[in-house]
Amino acid sequence: MVVDFREPGAARAGGYALAVAGVLVAVGLALHPLPSRGLFEQASVLASTPLWGPIHVAIAMGFVLSVLGGLLMLTAGGTLIRHWLNAFAWGAIAVGMIFFTGVALINGFVMHALAPMASAGDAVVYDAFNRLLVGFGWLGNPLFLAGLTTLAFMEVRTHTIGMSRELAWFGLAVALLSWLRGIGSATGLYVLEPFVLANIPAFLWLGWYGWRIAMLTRR
Template identity: 95%
Template structure:
């Protein structure tokens, strides 16, 4: 299937942004402690994780690049958004990440600083930010995952960027598995929480998707 772009420059820039985003988020998640029974961040975990702040700053930078990449893919047009589901996927990734970036920012710049105070017993401010964090998560994560899952589904179905069949199915599998952590934390099925690790290959797959788009658009004018 031939891939065409209305704006090859936007496709190339968006692809590079997503490629870097995938690496940043995957690296941050690889260093991140596993969830501890629920959506709220435990002050004791934060206080005992010295790299909590830098981890979430890296993730926040990656999330911001996902917003940029999604918007640039929409601007690139052509094959990338010709089907309405592809257009939905990129819009959902961009808008979902606008809100989900708030989770990483609050964790990196606020929660880590408040954790020692909360561990000492003064948890009022910490709890308030914890609730704000969860609110941003509810707004952002399901929408982002809906976009990512749709993007992978469309690659399996229509070969939007001519990805190999195996890699397309791999992307769909890890996107679907990435839902399980949130489902487990929200419903009390805490044995599902380790599936947060599925987000690592999911973001690497998204990054590779971006790199592939950038490569395809590099020789277009």
């Protein structure tokens, strides 16, 4: 199939950014402890996870690259945003990740440093940042997942970039499964929290999507 770009350079740069982002976030999530009954971070978990800071710095870097990738795809134009749902998908990924980056940054640079004090009983500041973290999460994660799910749905429906049918359906499946952790933590259905692991293949799929776009610009 023919995929055209208004700005091929932007498409290639965005594709490379998403490819790196997918790997960074997937590695960070693979090392991340599983959620512990709710949206708030538990000080005891942070204090007992020495790599908590580096894990979230890696995730934050991946999130920032996801913002960059989404903005560059909107700039690239052409086939990537010709359908309004594709345009929505890239916009939602970019804007959602702006807010969701705040979650990773607060976790990496603030919460880890405050965890020992909170464990010792001085939890006022820790709790305040915990609430800020959850607020950023509510603003960013659903919007990002809406964008990712829409992107995968459009690949299944219209084969925007000519991805194989199996890989397109895989992307849609893991995007839908990625919603379950947030739903479980927010509603008390904590049995759903391990589905946070679905985010690992979801980000790898997004990274592969970006890599394929970058390769298409070279034809």
